[in-house]
Amino acid sequence: MTEPPSALLRRRWLAELLPDVAFEGWTQSAASAAAGRAGLTEGEQALAAPQGVLDLINGFFDDAEAGARAALAGVEMETLRVPDRVKAGVLAWLDALEPNREAVRRAASRGFLPWGAGPALQRTWKVADMIWTAAGDQSEDYNRYSKRGLLAAVLPAIVLYWADHPAPEDLDAYITRRLADVSGIGQRAGRFVKPVLERFAKR
DSSP states (O other): OOOOOOHHHHHHHHHHHHHHHHOOSHHHHHHHHHHHHTTTHHHHHHOTTTTTHHHHHHHHHHHHHHHHHHHHHHHHHGSOHHHHHHHHHHHHHHHHHGGGGHHHHHHHHHTHHHHHHHHHHHHHHHHHHHHHHHHTTOOOOOHHHHHHHHHHHHHHHHHHHHOOOOHHHHHHHHHHHHHHHHHHHHHHHHHHHHHHHHHHHHO
């Protein structure tokens, strides 16, 4: 599939920007300097990222999501239990982010600010959807949203733990615990919420 010019320009911009993000953060000044080094005109910048830094952050995470999706395509999911499929998805996503760990930390810090929380929630939901889709989930009812919502709820904590460079075995164990926690919550909530939703659907 041919990528649109905006995506190609954005990736060119990010290649120049990401080394600076580790030191300066996702700032407009860093983005402007990177655009200059990349040789992007004002028109090309507007095409690549009409919302400025926000679009660059989204593009960065979109690229990582695409990398994780490509890696998961080579995993024989049918041989794994569902929790292990989800964990494989989380780990594949973190692996895709690994070369730019500090940029992730900087983006996460923006997510805690009032003007960054909305976009951060949208990005987290997209990642959760990618992971569950790769795991083979095709549900379209309450379960679809509950699975993605519960996973999205723990992804920020997983990212912050991963950002502190834990040992691989510690990261694996942490992810396993967090997924087990939300799985239990989902099962308990489902017993109460699902019958209510089905009752409304019949009406």
